[in-house]
Amino acid sequence: MKIAAVAVLVLLGALCPCLRAQVSTPVDILWQAAANWTGVLPCGGWDCDCVFRNSKGCCCVAVPLFQLEEVTFMHMVDLWKDLNSLNNQIQEITARRNVAFAASLTSITGCFGPFNKNVSISYCNVTLNQGYGYNQALGTFTAPRAGLYSFSYTVYSNVGAEGERIYHKVQLMKDGQVIASSWEDNREDSEDSATQTVLLQLKQGNQVYMELVLGRFVCGDTHGYNSFSGYLVYPLSDTVV
Incomplete structure (x- = not known):
């Protein structure tokens, strides 16, 4: 019962700032205020057993403290759930x-082409394929x-000597539609190249x-200059594209 009474006095100290002494810490302030209390306790029926049973008949100070504890705990649980949900969305x-x-x-070492029809170019030397969207057998990215995607390509040709004809044309295609192209037709250079980068919204x-x-x-491309690459800039909803 003495311990319970001290606890009540400590709590009362928090409610009575006018009784605070000049001490160094908040705990000391509470203890000093409780020790200086000389009046009748404002709530009776205090006992330790009722505190641990969370009985509604406990001291008037204990009841709101228990309620505050329950509300705080529920808020912490809700916050933890929200954080987990946000983390899952980010992942x-x-x-x-x-x-x-x-x-x-x-x-x-020789030439790729010519062919009697348009031919898909299979870039077989794959150095990166995150998400496994590129099929090296077909040369197709699905x-x-x-989302919004960025694609780049380089076309390079070396015919070996001046006077020989450089004669190439490649096209960046999307589902059978020409998006961009690069071409060359001359006998002035022994080698030539071109690079393009485009942004495409894809479903x-x-x-x-x-x-x-x-x-x-x-x-004559012995160094892999002819290349094709792409990446997702940012995702989009199918309804936006």
């Missing part, structure tokens, strides 16, 4: 953004999710690939 969004690929043609399942136009050819 999901971050994982989906890991889409990128880079590939180049294997060494060409968007794993809707999930859209396909992007490079195409060599019929009758054209690229030659």
